[in-house]
Amino acid sequence: MSDTDNAIAGETGSSTQVVKPPFVANPDLPPHGARRTDVDPKAAKRAEHQVATCFGLSALATVAFCICYVQIPIDAYLPIPFFGAWSASNLALGLTFGLAAFFIGVGAIQWAKKLMFGGEVTQMRHPLASPPEAREEALEQFWAGADESGFAQRKIVRRSLLMAMSLFPIPLIVILRDLGPLPSDSLYTTLWRPGMRVVLDPTEAPVRPSDIPVGGIVSGMPSVLPAVQEEQGTLNARAKDVVILVRLAPEDIKSQQGGTSSQPWDYQGIMCFSKICTHVGCPIALYEQRTHHLLCPCHQSTFDLADSANVVFGPAARRLPQLPITVDAEGFIVAQTAFDQPVGPSFWERA
C-alpha cells in the first residue's frame, strides 16, 4: 500500500475501512502545457502588439465619440435601407462608444490569454471565520476609532451629520417632479357639463335615441372632446371622458345610480356609463345583451348595467359611474349634469 493509501485508510475492528479523502480528486484534466507565447519571444511580441493595437483602437473610438457628440446636429437623420431614417447623432454615438468598449474588452482578453502568467496555482483554503482573538481586536479597534473620532463626545458634529444624512435622500424625492405636473383636480372632473351632447366615437356624429335599438350599445364622447384634444395636443381627455350608451327595455332596468320618476337618469331605457373600467382603467365595450353584463377584457371585471352597473365579478372595487342623460330641443342625447363622482380607477377619493 502506498503512503497515500495509508493516509486514506483506517482500521475499524478487524476490517479495513476506506476513509474518503478530504480533497477533490483530480478530474483527469490534461497536464498544463506551455503556450506559444511562453516559449517563443517573437510570438509574445506579436501578442503584445495585438493587445496594444486593440487599446489604441479603443482610444481612437473614444476620441471619435467626442467629435461626433460635438459636431453632429441632433436633428440630422440618415436614410438606412429597410429601416427608414435614423438619427445620425444616435447612430454615430452608439457605434463609437460600442467600438471603444469592444476593443478594450478584446485587448484585455488577449492580454490575459496570451501574456499574463499562464501557470496553474492552488489556493489553500482556511476556515472563513476569524479566530476569536482577531474578532476581539477588530471590536477594540472599532471602539478606539469611535473614541478617536469624537463621535460620541462632539454632540454638535454628530447632530449636524445626522441632519445632513437624513436630508440627503430628499433630492431623490424632489426629482420625482420630473414625472409631470401634479394632477390637481383633473382626477375628479371630466369635460361633461349639463346640456353637452353625446357624440359618437370616433365619427363625432350627435346621437338620437332612435339611433340605438333595444339591446344596442354605442361608444360616445363629449362633443367638445375633439377640440380640447387638439388644443391640448394630448389624448388625456379621451382616456377618461369616453362613455357608452346602452339601451335596455325599461322593464329590465332594476336600478339606477340616481334620478327620480319625474327626472330619471336614463332616457327611454337608454343609459350612459363611463367606459373606463374602475379597476385599472381599460376601456370596456364587451356587452352581453342577454344578461346585460358588461365585461372588461383586461381582468374580467363584470358590471351589471341593469342594476346600477354594480360589479358582479372580478377585481373592480366599484361600479361604473353613470351619467344622467336627456335630449335637447333638437332631439339629440345630452348630459343632464356632469358625473357626480370621479371616473376611472379607484384612488384615494375612495379610501
Ligand code: FES
Ligand atoms: S382594468 Fe378592468 S378588470 Fe382590470
